[in-house]
Amino acid sequence: MDVKARLGFVGLGTMGGDLLEQARGNPKIEVAALCDIEPVALDKAARSCVNKPAQYNNHRVMLAKEKLDGVVVAVPQHLHAAISIDALDAGVNTFCEKPMGLSVAQCEAMLAAAQRNGKALMIGQVLRYIGVYRYVLELTRSGELGKPFAVRIIRTMGLWGSWGRPWRLKRETCGGMLLEINAHEIDFMRCILGEAASVSATGNRFNNLENDYEDLIFAQIVFANGGMGSLTAAACDYMGRYTGEVFCEKGTIYYDSVAKTLHVQRDGTEKEVVAYDDVHPEWENGVYREIREFAETCMGEHPATIPGEEGLRNVEIAEACYQSIREGRPVSLPLK
Numbered sequence: 001m002d003v004k005a006r007l008g009f010v011g012l013g014t015m016g017g018d019l020l021e022q023a024r025g026n027p028k029i030e031v032a033a034l035c036d037i038e039p040v041a042l043d044k045a046a047r048s049c050v051n052k053p054a055q056y057n058n059h060r061v062m063l064a065k066e067k068l069d070g071v072v073v074a075v076p077q078h079l080h081a082a083i084s085i086d087a088l089d090a091g092v093n094t095f096c097e098k099p100m101g102l103s104v105a106q107c108e109a110m111l112a113a114a115q116r117n118g119k120a121l122m123i124g125q126v127l128r129y130i131g132v133y134r135y136v137l138e139l140t141r142s143g144e145l146g147k148p149f150a151v152r153i154i155r156t157m158g159l160w161g162s163w164g165r166p167w168r169l170k171r172e173t174c175g176g177m178l179l180e181i182n183a184h185e186i187d188f189m190r191c192i193l194g195e196a197a198s199v200s201a202t203g204n205r206f207n208n209l210e211n212d213y214e215d216l217i218f219a220q221i222v223f224a225n226g227g228m229g230s231l232t233a234a235a236c237d238y239m240g241r242y243t244g245e246v247f248c249e250k251g252t253i254y255y256d257s258v259a260k261t262l263h264v265q266r267d268g269t270e271k272e273v274v275a276y277d278d279v280h281p282e283w284e285n286g287v288y289r290e291i292r293e294f295a296e297t298c299m300g301e302h303p304a305t306i307p308g309e310e311g312l313r314n315v316e317i318a319e320a321c322y323q324s325i326r327e328g329r330p331v332s333l334p335l336k
């Protein structure tokens, strides 16, 4: 018998639409229900599905009426905690987009809900699964370049105008740059260097008067293994760049996601330069992989591959950086 995971989708904007598209292409997933408060988004999503999933404008009604194996939450992040907790309390495994929440307290409440209901909670830290980033993580873990000891990432853009979504203009709905954008880079650094021991950050709002949060942040992270991380985040950089470097004992990796080239310099050899398109083009799409793994978790095949505990650690680093900016001093982790 063909057994499929019955999934419901809450939030069908840009990311929810992407997750839905990848779910539709997965033979082990039944798109059972869709939910969005915006009729246009709901209708567009429904029309993209041939199997006519049930439609809702209230996630609680959806949870009460449908017998779901899993719920995919892709609403703005100030709603992640409340909707995920409702889903978990309804006894449904939950996939929640990044950032997991806007505070450690919210993430802890989500984890508690998963625990008391015995359900899985997975966080959409998809960068780990995307082409060149996945390659960098696998190369680093292979040991071929020796132990990694530092990661430096610069991810900046010009005045972004919130990509047409007003919720991205406010700290209280998006969590500022470190949560809205750099939850990815923080997670990537943790994947390489492990857990953070302390952070020191400076930040301010200089140019981007549309937003009510810092548009330039310099964050330094010290990891428990002695490794060092450096993150530059900006929404006031007319140049706009996205580069990363991983320093290892026997080599250095450099990637440029604007030029779309990956550079690997091994000790004593010629530098290799690879175009992004040539980095394992056969690998599955990152969003397809995360939704596939979530469906497998819903079917009891394995625990959540990116569990809530990891999402919490990312949020904690961001929260500690904001505290450091406010207080003008380094902040130790874990936060009390």
Ligand SMILES: NC(=O)c1ccc[n+]([C@@H]2O[C@H](COP(=O)([O-])OP(=O)(O)OC[C@H]3O[C@@H](n4cnc5c(N)ncnc54)[C@H](O)[C@@H]3O)[C@@H](O)[C@H]2O)c1
Pocket (backbone or CB within 6 Å): 010, 011, 012, 013, 014, 015, 016, 017, 035, 036, 037, 038, 041, 057, 058, 059, 074, 075, 076, 077, 079, 097, 098, 099, 124, 126, 165, 180
């Ligand atoms: N993993 C990634 O790379 C990535 C990329 C983009 C966005 N995201 C994350 O995905 C989430 C959504 O971002 P987006 O860009 O799709 O935003 P969006 O504004 O395009 O879509 C959000 C959708 O949620 C709906 N919504 C709002 N409140 C709702 C509610 N109570 N019930 C049901 N639907 C509701 C909105 O109507 C909208 O259609 C955010 O948490 C964002 O950080 C992740």
